[in-house]
Amino acid sequence: MNTQTLQQRIVRYGELIPCRTAFIDTHTPGSDQKENFTIIGAGVSESPDQHVHIHETPGFNIGAAGQPPKCTNSLHTHRTAEVFFVHKGTWRFFWGIDGTDGEFIAKEGDLFNIPTGIFRGFENVGEEYGMIMAVLGGDNAGGGVIWAPHVIKTAEQHGLILAETGRLYDSKKGEKLPNGIKPMPLLTLEELAQFPVLSEKEVIPHYVARYLDIKATGNKEIVQVLGAQGMLKDRPGFEIDFLQAGQAGLGDSYTSHQHEIFMVHEGHWKITVDNETAILAPGDTCAVPPNTTRSIKPNVSGVTGLFLVRSTDDDAGYTQSV
Structure with missing residues (x-):
């Protein structure tokens, strides 16, 4: 990769x-x-x-x-x-x-x-x-x-x-x-x-965004926490999704033109990028570059939670105040 x-x-x-x-x-x-x-x-x-x-x-x-x-x-x-x-x-x-x-x-x-x-x-x-x-x-x-x-x-x-x-x-x-x-x-x-x-x-x-609300919102689908369609609607040059066990699509391989940063909050996760595999533990951060094929899924059963930060084409990180 x-x-x-x-x-x-x-x-x-x-x-x-x-x-x-x-x-x-x-x-x-x-x-x-x-x-x-x-x-x-x-x-x-x-x-x-x-x-x-x-x-x-x-x-x-x-x-x-x-x-x-x-x-x-x-x-x-x-x-x-x-x-x-x-x-x-x-x-x-x-x-x-x-x-x-x-x-x-x-x-x-x-x-x-x-x-x-x-x-x-x-x-x-x-x-x-x-x-x-x-x-x-x-x-x-x-x-x-x-x-x-x-x-x-x-x-x-x-x-x-x-x-x-x-x-x-x-x-x-x-x-x-x-x-x-x-x-x-x-x-x-x-x-x-x-x-x-x-x-x-x-x-x-x-x-x-309270964690209990984030988990409840995303119990079946990946939830956007921060972004144009997120729980917190903002476009500061990046967006943040939340992943947890039981969501549809976890483990599927996909390719992205964007940078993606995986930040584990709870549980252990298996990540694969261009046929290389690693296990991420709580507190670990993994930077995945654009134009690579990647997949992510919980590695064991139990409580899981992962924040995915993704680059966007919005204005250089500047966000709007109230």
């Missing part, structure tokens, strides 16, 4: 390599225990230490965040789509310039298509280490992260400076901005006033 074997296009959950210095809040108390992962594409990490598992991007990036209980990811926004699903744990998502416009608690398997143009943060409110998987629109993931001004100010108090280039410099390590490079400018009050204010009633019904 193309120039890589199937095994080379699988990122195993147990082999994910974390970066603990990926973002500006690395030293900020309450956020200093985060682990960030870039699974497909370079993502939006601000650190040269970030390991990238698969460099090729299919029109979007896939990453993950692992956090222990009570650990928070600080308020930020992106220029392109950001869609999360919870793989492990219980998480609180919150949004708004101050993080007070709305919130909801996400359980395992829940999917959140965060509207672009709003600041968002999330924290692990469970009792064990949690993991959330993220799909970011665009090959370059929108060019980076836009931080709420207070996040940048707090980081400076703990020795971290974000350059206008998007690169982090740690004064605790003796690093300083290179000559001619300025710090990242803070958003002005006028700029902040342009960001929309969205309530829970405006966000949750249109941007959240």
Whole structure:
């Protein structure tokens, strides 16, 4: 299949390599225990230490965040789509310039298509280490992260400076901005006033898909969770389907001109691509390139759930806010 074997296009959950210095809040108390992962594409990490598992991007990036209980990811926004699903744990998502416009608690398997143009943060409110998987629109993931001004100010108090280039410099390590490079400018009050204010009633019904509802909707047929015909109707440059045992068509071979990324949430799955076969376990990610013949089906009986992310011809990962 193309120039890589199937095994080379699988990122195993147990082999994910974390970066603990990926973002500006690395030293900020309450956020200093985060682990960030870039699974497909370079993502939006601000650190040269970030390991990238698969460099090729299919029109979007896939990453993950692992956090222990009570650990928070600080308020930020992106220029392109950001869609999360919870793989492990219980998480609180919150949004708004101050993080007070709305919130909801996400359980395992829940999917959140965060509207672009709003600041968002999330924290692990469970009792064990949690993991959330993220799909970011665009090959370059929108060019980076836009931080709420207070996040940048707090980081400076703990020795971290974000350059206008998007690169982090740690004064605790003796690093300083290179000559001619300025710090990242803070958003002005006028700029902040342009960001929309969205309530829970405006966000949750249109941007959240609960796992129990996803499974119930797709108990006989493959269900589109995100897409033009999906439970969440959006066209951000990719679409997301949900697969589980008992659906019609599972195991049938087909050829696609699109990139497809298989992300296992529950159970073990047998995938075959151009006559190569592998078994995918929970948390594993498999990137299948275009113009290959593939099939996917549960490998054993029991509870199963798999998210399939597919590239589309929509506008470069930019999604519409409410």
